[in-house]
Amino acid sequence: MRFMSLNNVDRLGLSRYSFSTPFSHLAKNNFIMYVATTRFQIILGQELLFETTWRERESYLNSMKGYRGLLLLRGAIEVDHSVYFSQFIWNTKEDFENWTNSEAFIKAHLQFGNTAIMFHKKPVFEDFTVVIQETAGKPHK
Numbered sequence: 853m854r855f856m857s858l859n860n861v862d863r864l865g866l867s868r869y870s871f872s873t874p875f876s877h878l879a880k881n882n883f884i885m886y887v888a889t890t891r892f893q894i895i896l897g898q899e900l901l902f903e904t905t906w907r908e909r910e911s912y913l914n915s916m917k918g919y920r921g922l923l924l925l926r927g928a929i930e931v932d933h934s935v936y937f938s939q940f941i942w943n944t945k946e947d948f949e950n951w952t953n954s955e956a957f958i959k960a961h962l963q964f965g966n967t968a969i970m971f972h973k974k975p976v977f978e979d980f981t982v983v984i985q986e987t988a989g990k991p992h993k
Contacts, residue, residue: 885943892937895970896929909963
């Protein structure tokens with residue numbers, strides 16, 4: 853497990869969270885360079901609040917160079933929590949890091965307020981660089 857150490861993450865008090873898989877249909881030119889992901893464990897009964905918070909937020913992502921898209925995935929329901937997974941697709945890791953150091957990042961994350969009550973455990977961040985991409989009907993590259 854690794855903690856993000858980017859300036860705005862610390863400024864927003866998100867460093868208490870430890871903050872990962874590609875999909876092709878949102879990628880420019882059908883090639884994904886960098887995927888930033890977060891795995892969330894949400895306390896049972898807090899799922900609607902979590903999803904509503906994501907759905908109603910202003911992300912400011914579309915103003916950022918290199919941003920390709922986002923998926924928020926709902927996973928398994930465990931004994932005491934539900935699993936969610938966010939996937940942010942960027943052209944490069946540098947584009948993602950520019951986002952995390954931007955005023956837009958601060959504005960986007962300040963909207964979440966005190967949402968720590970939703971988390972069963974700290975969110976876990978992982979990042980990936982695409983090595984192989986396979987699309988239906990086309991051989992992998």
